[in-house]
Amino acid sequence: MLGRRRWMITVAGVFALAAAGLGCGKNEGANEWKVGAYLSLSGAETQFGVDTKEGTELAVEEINAAGGIKGKKVKVIYEDDKSNPQETNNKVLQLIDRDKVVALLGEVASSRSQVGGIAANKKKIPMISPSSTNPDVTKIGPFVFRVCFTDDVQGRMGARFVVNKLGKKKIGVLYAADDLYSSGLATEFMDEAKKLGAEIVVEKKFPKTETNFTTYLNDIKAASPEIIYASVYYNAMVPIGRQAKAAGIPGSMFVGGDGWHSDTLVNDAGEELEGAYFTNHFSPDVPWPNSQAFVKKYVERFKHEPSALAAQGYDSAKLLFDAMARAKADTPEAIRDAIAETKGFQGATGTITINEQRNAEKPIVIVQIKGKKFTYFDTVTADK
Numbered sequence: 327m328l329g330r331r332r333w334m335i336t337v338a339g340v341f342a343l344a345a346a347g348l349g350c351g352k353n354e355g356a357n358e359w360k361v362g363a364y365l366s367l368s369g370a371e372t373q374f375g376v377d378t379k380e381g382t383e384l385a386v387e388e389i390n391a392a393g394g395i396k397g398k399k400v401k402v403i404y405e406d407d408k409s410n411p412q413e414t415n416n417k418v419l420q421l422i423d424r425d426k427v428v429a430l431l432g433e434v435a436s437s438r439s440q441v442g443g444i445a446a447n448k449k450k451i452p453m454i455s456p457s458s459t460n461p462d463v464t465k466i467g468p469f470v471f472r473v474c475f476t477d478d479v480q481g482r483m484g485a486r487f488v489v490n491k492l493g494k495k496k497i498g499v500l501y502a503a504d505d506l507y508s509s510g511l512a513t514e515f516m517d518e519a520k521k522l523g524a525e526i527v528v529e530k531k532f533p534k535t536e537t538n539f540t541t542y543l544n545d546i547k548a549a550s551p552e553i554i555y556a557s558v559y560y561n562a563m564v565p566i567g568r569q570a571k572a573a574g575i576p577g578s579m580f581v582g583g584d585g586w587h588s589d590t591l592v593n594d595a596g597e598e599l600e601g602a603y604f605t606n607h608f609s610p611d612v613p614w615p616n617s618q619a620f621v622k623k624y625v626e627r628f629k630h631e632p633s634a635l636a637a638q639g640y641d642s643a644k645l646l647f648d649a650m651a652r653a654k655a656d657t658p659e660a661i662r663d664a665i666a667e668t669k670g671f672q673g674a675t676g677t678i679t680i681n682e683q684r685n686a687e688k689p690i691v692i693v694q695i696k697g698k699k700f701t702y703f704d705t706v707t708a709d710k
């Protein structure tokens with residue numbers, strides 16, 4: 327008997343020691359929130375991931391400096407999906423199964439948020455995409471949210487800007503046929519432009535990997551549009567801008583969507599795209615007090631201005647933390663419910679309300695490229 331009791335005491339002691347050891351080691355598990363962020367930190371759309379990560383980091387530093395959430399610090403585990411869908415799936419499953427995250431932040435590109443969203447929804451882990459705008463992303467299911475507007479709204483507002491504000495009636499359209507975001511946004515834009523009485527005089531699609539746009543641009547020029555809507559990412563818009571200039575198409579003829587947004591665009595093709603407009607989530611010179619407070623903090627921390635992606639990354643994390651604090655329990659399900667109930671959240675990118683479809687209702691910013699800089703032009707309020 328005695329022998330057995332002594333043995334049990336020893337076992338208890340070992341457990342106590344082990345627990346204490348773990349407590350000051352890397353495995354502080356119970357004392358911190360684990361959130362997973364999957365982003366393109368390398369590969370074709372590196373800038374998307376890098377910018378978003380900075381915004382997210384700022385939000386994490388702020389919440390932890392303020393004591394964390396319900397007395398627990400937040401730890402964000404970042405995973406690089408290499409701008410690749412297969413890698414995205416692996417990394418998201420790793421965050422869920424290995425790291426046991428309570429929530430996920432990501433991705434930027436709609437095609438990858440779709441992959442990550444399917445995994446998150448299946449495993450019942452809430453996910454918030456900072457900037458994926460394709461409508462299909464949140465349609466995946468109840469665990470998938472976003473803090474940005476959607477492309478049905480963005481395309482509609484873009485078309486109204488082109489037709490009603492700029493007064494253009496003959497439109498050329500250029501997009502990547504095999505990219506969810508690019509082709510989806512082009513379709514939404516064309517539908518609305520036609521409704522408004524404009525004519526799509528030429529429509530050119532290219533494969534996502536295309537680098538030489540001269541033939542497409544010459545075909546567009548031959549159809550004599552008054553304006554060209556290019557719903558493409560910045561990494562395609564740089565060669566398009568440059569090759570358009572060489573083909574005699576002025577940059578001011580182009581209008582695009584949020585995918586244009588990266589400093590790379592103005593640095594590498596800012597001159598060629600002088601005067602072009604695009605719809606976006608944010609601009610560092612946007613005249614909203616909340617946004618300006620964010621810009622100031624961001625510049626102090628990172629020594630450069632925040633991009634729209636950084637602002638969206640910040641808002642996705644902040645909104646998640648706000649929901650975690652409100653959640654009725656510390657579980658992924660309860661956090662999901664709290665995200666779904668978000669109303670009038672004061673973000674760096676405007677006031678955000680999560681609607682029934684798990685999308686964000688918020689304003690859209692129109693940005694113009696002027697003197698190789700992104701310049702705030704106007705705000706349009708999205709209708710339902």
Ligand code: PHE
Pocket residue numbers: 374434435436437457458459460507584585586587634635
């Ligand atoms: N909206 C784009 C998509 O859904 C991603 C993006 C957002 C790119 C903001 C640039 C800036 O794929």
